[in-house]
Amino acid sequence: MSVTTDSIFQGSYEKSRLSRLFIARNIGLFILLVTFSWFIKGTQVNTQVVLPSVFLLWLFLLVAQWILLQQLKPNVWNLLFQLCSDFILIGVLIFSSGGIASPLVFLLGVIIIIAGAQARVLLVLTTAVLAAMTYLIAIYIYAASQHTAITDEHTLKILLQTSLFFLAGGIMALIARRHSNLQQAEHSATKAHKKLQALNKQILYTMQEGMVFLDDRLYIHDYNPAAQTLLNLQSNCRGKALHTILHTSSDMLYRIMKSDCQSFKSEQKNGDEHLLFNLVHIRGEQNMWLMTIVNITETRNLEQKLAEQDKLASLGQMASMLAHEIRNPMQSIAQAVELMGLQQPNNNLERIVTDEISRLNRLVSDMLNYASPLQPHVQHVSILKLLQTSVAHIDLNNQYQIQINCPDLRINIDPDHFRLVTDNLIRNAVHASPEPASIILTFKHHKNTWSFNVRDHGKGIHGVMRKKLFEPFQTNRKQGTGLGLATVWQVCQVNGWRITLDETIHDGSCFVITSQPNSPQQGENRKQHG
Numbered sequence: 001m002s003v004t005t006d007s008i009f010q011g012s013y014e015k016s017r018l019s020r021l022f023i024a025r026n027i028g029l030f031i032l033l034v035t036f037s038w039f040i041k042g043t044q045v046n047t048q049v050v051l052p053s054v055f056l057l058w059l060f061l062l063v064a065q066w067i068l069l070q071q072l073k074p075n076v077w078n079l080l081f082q083l084c085s086d087f088i089l090i091g092v093l094i095f096s097s098g099g100i101a102s103p104l105v106f107l108l109g110v111i112i113i114i115a116g117a118q119a120r121v122l123l124v125l126t127t128a129v130l131a132a133m134t135y136l137i138a139i140y141i142y143a144a145s146q147h148t149a150i151t152d153e154h155t156l157k158i159l160l161q162t163s164l165f166f167l168a169g170g171i172m173a174l175i176a177r178r179h180s181n182l183q184q185a186e187h188s189a190t191k192a193h194k195k196l197q198a199l200n201k202q203i204l205y206t207m208q209e210g211m212v213f214l215d216d217r218l219y220i221h222d223y224n225p226a227a228q229t230l231l232n233l234q235s236n237c238r239g240k241a242l243h244t245i246l247h248t249s250s251d252m253l254y255r256i257m258k259s260d261c262q263s264f265k266s267e268q269k270n271g272d273e274h275l276l277f278n279l280v281h282i283r284g285e286q287n288m289w290l291m292t293i294v295n296i297t298e299t300r301n302l303e304q305k306l307a308e309q310d311k312l313a314s315l316g317q318m319a320s321m322l323a324h325e326i327r328n329p330m331q332s333i334a335q336a337v338e339l340m341g342l343q344q345p346n347n348n349l350e351r352i353v354t355d356e357i358s359r360l361n362r363l364v365s366d367m368l369n370y371a372s373p374l375q376p377h378v379q380h381v382s383i384l385k386l387l388q389t390s391v392a393h394i395d396l397n398n399q400y401q402i403q404i405n406c407p408d409l410r411i412n413i414d415p416d417h418f419r420l421v422t423d424n425l426i427r428n429a430v431h432a433s434p435e436p437a438s439i440i441l442t443f444k445h446h447k448n449t450w451s452f453n454v455r456d457h458g459k460g461i462h463g464v465m466r467k468k469l470f471e472p473f474q475t476n477r478k479q480g481t482g483l484g485l486a487t488v489w490q491v492c493q494v495n496g497w498r499i500t501l502d503e504t505i506h507d508g509s510c511f512v513i514t515s516q517p518n519s520p521q522q523g524e525n526r527k528q529h530g
Helices: 015-042 045-071 076-096 106-116 121-146 152-206 227-228 241-248 250-258 299-343 348-371 382-392 417-432 463-467 484-495 522-530
Strands: 210-214 220-223 262-268 272-283 289-297 380-384 401-405 408-415 438-446 448-454 497-501 509-515
Touching: 015 045, 015 076, 015 106, 015 299, 045 076, 076 106, 076 121, 106 121, 106 152, 121 152, 210 227, 210 401, 227 289, 380 382, 382 401, 382 408, 382 417, 382 438, 408 417, 417 448, 417 484, 417 509, 484 497
Parallel strands: 401 438
Antiparallel strands: 210 220, 210 289, 262 272, 272 289, 380 408, 438 448, 448 509, 497 509
């Protein structure tokens, strides 16, 4: 298993940290050299040789450290080289100042302490070993150069001094381990905090709800992009008062700020959008306010539609009850008018009353058909007979000469619903083109579907009416109720049919009804064919 050099000493260093240590060490070494030069003036040391040599060595090591610091990636090996340079220089100083009797031996312990402050356990132990080796090399070379023997007393002192180096290294290693654990814990906490900050920022910037942070004076501190979009902020609004962007009374906001309320809600309309503002007081060291902005336009539109539907439902129920109550007296009136007409030689008045009663009866029938719930009841019937019956019901005297193009076949369909559709479409076609032979009914049957066309040759349907064709109470006729095509559309939806207006027809109009393959009637057809 291979181990990288950085992992041995637990990672890399910051260049700025090594640079500061480099400057501080060399300033201390320079002061030490100046003190050393003053100290050896009264000794037997040849200052003319030793001092220049020591200063040249220091300058050489200084340049080497600087080059290494600039050229190589800052790591613990770089720091170890700096400390080794200190050992070399201090070793020379110990040799020059008396060997085992040198007062500068304590500087080796200072280097161990410096290494311990770097929170690298192995670096501290390595430094302790190097300090002991430097001390032994310096005193033994000095003894050899002076031709002096190492006595038992000297040996005991050497053992005691090296033991102190290793003891200092062990103590500093424990301190370095503790320092390292604290640094790792701090690094992990900082990393987790940065991740949490990034996550919070990402959540804040991806939220659909607008968020605005305010200070204790209700001045804008920060906001997310959703708030900028909802409020249509074109420029940086940080530092501006809240009432300048909300167009709200500053006195009201001041009362909110001075009161003890924890939250305040307000709804405003910004163009076509409805915005809900919620201002919440966040009590803490900074004493801030948080304002959330929610677009509730869809909610308000839905509430309005539901209210309109409830109103229409109530109107439908009332109209249905009224139609039921009107139909019975109308039938009695029609019978009475008919009996009265038999006794009068001139029945013009009876005919007028009968026509108006028929018109009211159609109006009531249309309202009942539109308001009544629809449930298909499929039967196996002849489609040709249904069309013929519908035409005979509307054109009793065959004055319109309605053409029917339909094969004689039987399909599964709800006959009442189909008659309701054909009666309304044929009646509209008769009113649109009353000329004879101008209305054509076409029924085509395919494998799984069928289509039914009602074509007239009238004036057609204008563009405005095309958009509201199947909406209730929309009509071009003065005597129309506007419920015929709405009822047709409702019946088609219940039965799974599709009704459209042929856009390619310009001479009159053509309604096309097609069955869908998945409609209930088609399902029954497939069973019958199977």
